[in-house]
Amino acid sequence: MSNDLVHYVSQAPFDPTAIEALTPEQEQFYMASQWRMMWWRLKRHRVAVIAGIVLILSYCSIIVTEFLAPYDLHSRHTEHIYAPPQGLHLFHEGRFVGPFVYGLTYRLDMENLKRVYTPDTRDTQVIRYFCDGDEYEFWGLFKGRTHLVCPARGGTLFLLGTDRLGRDMASRLLYAGRISLTVGLVGIIISFILGITIGGMAGYFGGWVDSVVQRVIEILRSLPELPLWMALSAALPVTWSPILVFLGITVILGFLDWPGLARAVRSKLLALREEDYCTAAKLMGARPGRIIGRHLLPNFMSHLIASATLSIPSMILGETALSFLGLGLRPPVTSFGVLLTEAQNIEAVALYPWLLLPMLPVVVLVLGFNFLGDGLRDAADPYTDL
């Protein structure tokens, strides 16, 4: 009866499919594959993205290490043993000169038997780019001389100082990264394969297969790591070349890591194999391998990837620990572990602290993998809201 009430009826023509039509964004959203969605969620996790970029850069750098490093891995400078890091300057006496370092003057303190280096402020050594430096063999395939940065002619560029034979630490770090990063990757691949196959079989077939696998996992978990490492390293034939030893180490590390993954795979499969689509596939005659590989695994591949990413750091740390114990890689092969072992003495801590710098890349890498792994896991988790 009040004439304030207003009825509203749209005057537009009636389109019966309006409700069901999707805007382009919505269409994108609903039709997106699992991987797409993961990627979107990952992008929102800023720290993980940064970590991912750092890691990708690191892995890219190992492709061109010879080019990036100012010096060769083995080149040594007898007059610059235990030289401290040279600071990079831009301005010399107020003028912009470009990135340069001051030359080092060297004096031997016979009283303390110490080498004393003082920067010579009159000797500015400007860094050169895309220049000819130490000769190298690119990936052992062809020779080259071009480096990204080189010291000035007749000068030195020890951005991170030198070690006891006068070798540039920065270059050694880069070369060491190549080995350490590869160890992590190869090890994780081995662990992945082992974990998925064994865990998959245990989870899918159940019964006695499951029991046996569980027992094996338990045994491996209870064995104290250290004697196992020592024994396996001792078992590596002594006639192997450094490369083979290196591969052997990665196999050992991978071999010790698969139980974790296997357990995760197993528990997931135990739950998932009761699902309807799995039963349907079985009824249609699919073989167990196909069921596991095509239907079950993709369900939690994302979780697996996250797990794997989180395992790489333990491989890297494992390699450093093995090298420290003298069981892993040894010079002349250079990895972070080897570098750290060489710094494992009181002189490095008290007198030449720049030798401890290999710790930094290890920390950065481990952090990077952990953050990325965290991000991946959050992104892969289907139970939280987008």
Added chain:
Amino acid sequence: MLNYLARRFLTVILTLLVISALVFVIIQLPPGDFLSTYMAELESQGEIVSPDKIEHMRRQYGLDKPLIEQYFVWVTGLIQGDLGFSFEYNLPVTEVVGDRLLLSMVLNFATILFIYVVSFPIGVYSATHQYSWGDYGLTLLGFLGLATPNFLLALIMLYFANVYFGTSVGTLMDDVYLNQPWSIDKAISVVEHLWVPVFVIGTSGTAGMIRRLRANLLDELQKQYVITGRAKGLPAGRLLVKYPLRMALNPFVADIGNMLPQVVSGSVIVSAVMSLPTTGPMLLEALKSQDMYLAGSFVMFLALLTVIGIFISDLLLTALDPRIRMHGTAQR
């Protein structure tokens, strides 16, 4: 329940047997045996040992028997509680290990305590203030602890403790207390020296624990009953403690099984670097010189501890988490 217990117990025994075989093989793997190492050492000091004498000693020590026989001798001895005889120290293993075992346990226990005490508040804070600066900062700290290689950190901390605090290095107590019975002063001295190794070993364990606690707590906080509780007006603190936290304590209990081997292993390397009077350095030395009984029995002992630890933690978990009893698997 009893069925389950019995089955688990049997598997424990089986596991230990297999481990003993593995350990034996592992120790025998490097070429040579205790006597050849001993001989090498004598010769490098300029003493020449005649081959006849070596044969004689080999017979004395029972090293001339086939490996299988040596294995059985050892295992039967173990079952009877006879840990065997150390060639190196020329004493029964139990005497050699004696005092060090106590210190080892003190060290490991203190480390686990450190891990719990540190990770608990950090984990809770991280979960309740997710994605805040505090969360990121603390997680970063935790990861830093994980990422730094133990042995290097040990050396650095040793040096600084020595220079800035005057703590003597490489020992768990001041020299004067070394051979004396326990007293208040000795205990204080131990605590003074203990914090460095505990810190070094514990830092890597805290990161993992923080992450797990945070993840579990986050899961719980999103459950329906929490929202219900908040809607009903429960104060946030009380709400947190009464329900989700108890669930989130799962990993603390479950992880004893995981943490135990890690802590024991980690402490071996750090103890070796810092040369603490615990079992770690002794084990390393025994492995290197292939002192069969000492190394083997001790590794078995460690394995036994680990297996029992896992067993207990599984039991505890079963008791604590009804879901396991129902479904037969642990939620992770």
Added chain:
Amino acid sequence: MSGNLRCLAPVAIAVLACFPARADPIPATYIETPMLAAKVAAGELPAVGQRVPRVPVVVTFVGKERTIGRHGGTLRTVSGRRKDIQLMVVYGYARLVGYDTEFNLQPDILERVDVERDRIFTLHLRKGHRWSDGHPFTTEDFRYFWEDIATDADVSPVGPPRTMLVEGERPRFEILGETTVRYSWSKPNPFFLPALAGTAPLFIYRPAHYLKQFHASHAHPVDIMRRVKEAGQRNWVSLHFRHDRMYKNDNPDLPSLQPWVNSTPPPAQRYVFVRNPYFHRVDSEGRQLPYIDQVAMSIASAKLVPVKVGGGESDLQARNLQFNNYTFLKQGEKRNGYTVRLWQSAKGSKMALFPNLNIDDPVWRTLFRTTDFRRALSLGTDRHEINQVIYFGLALESNNTVLPRSPLYRKIYARQWADFDLVQANRLLDDLGLTKRDERGIRLLPDGRTMEIIVETAGEDTEQTDVLQLVHDGWIKLGIKLHAKPRQREVFRNRVFAGLAQMSVWSGLENGVPTPDLSPEELAPTSQQQLQWPKWGQYYQTMSKAGQPVDMKSAQELARLNADWRFADNRKTKEDIWRKMLKIHADEVFSIGLISGVPQPVVVSNRLRNVPEEAIYNWNPGAFFGIYRPDTFWFADDGKPGSK
């Protein structure tokens, strides 16, 4: 590396035959040791006059560097291995006869030794000399060793120690009284006395009164069975053996003649060695040595020892300290009240390369046996650079030979073929016909393989890896590629012995300061430990049962000269033989010595006196500190650690 017990032969007969006790007068009165005064007053110990032998060793100090000291104090030291408690027997260096600082033999525990024709040795003990538990030290202890240990079929099924056998013949053992005993052979035994004086010596006596309770011939069978069960041993022989380790020094109940006696049962982290109240040396004012009351040895890991020492935890330390620790140790001097001295290590070479003349591979064997090849390798090594880079130029660049301090030294032994001369080296290689090279510039072997030498190391020393890196850079200019391969020590040695390893790295002559009266064994193929000819050495060692006979002329010459030396009867002949052998080594370059005379840092507390400023640091002879008599070191204050 070879057997040191045999390596050191006696001084000439004339000197030995008249071994007087030192002509210093026996003090009229003795000064009681403060640490033991209470016990003496309580009647538990006899007064000092009754504790020392009737004719003790009287030590006099000449010159300003060493002075009479006073009693008191605890000497702290650190060690990297638990086994190093046996070092107290080394440092204590109480021997029947011992080396003095000039490396001459002098009677120490013995009052006198009469030697007849180098084959009959009459040993005179000191009357009134007692073990550390007060029981008299008599010839019964020698008899116990000889009859109940060395020749007992159960205890020693392989017979007496080698140095007591002359071509398999056992000595005739006679007891001529309570303090006189005689050993006679039908042929000369020049190794007997040096074995007694060795750093890890031949002990021909035992505390019989203590050990009899563990011996089946002396103890009641029931007691023995009980003891065997209690100790968890297999039989009475192991029981006896376990209690009888005089050198290992791990049984605190075992009576001893050393200046300090272990009082801590193993295993422990810290061992305390307490003064021996019946020690046989006194100073000229009548104080019974040692001056220092106790030695406390802490066990740490080898890597931590420099840290601990740098933190002031040791009063006297050389063990486990290396040259590259010097800078760090110097830093801690002021803060911790010690000084770092540099003694000279007496090895013939700190590091030498040993081409394996017994290698299986025939091509390499021919090449290694070609003298000019070895000479070329030596000429291609830049020893100067090694010295500069690693040792600050403080070491000696020389071959693996005797050191300048030895009376046998001649410059030519050290420097022949030791210059860095790439031109000449390359020419030598070219003249050998090894002119073909591959595309990298590496020379080819006669059968076409590239000339790549794998040098194996025991992998324990980063210094070795560094040096090999430097050597590699030199040899690459000769067209030879060097690969360094670290191996575990066991494996390393076995590969060398078996002829599988091409070249190895190790230290050189064990004793770099010999006199002509010491055996030149190390220069001839006499031991498997000589890495350049392990199989020839093994042949000699096992008396032709294993190994290979020497089939190279120059090495045969060395073996002949070594045999001649044994029967040389005057010093001049011995010296000639030595010189011939040294010259052969210099000419033939059997081992490529790199560096010698490396300084050894020795940390000495500022409160400790009578420690030489400069000295030789050597295992045998030398006993590290032994010949400098740590029992004469003393603290110049009340001796309590921590006081400055």
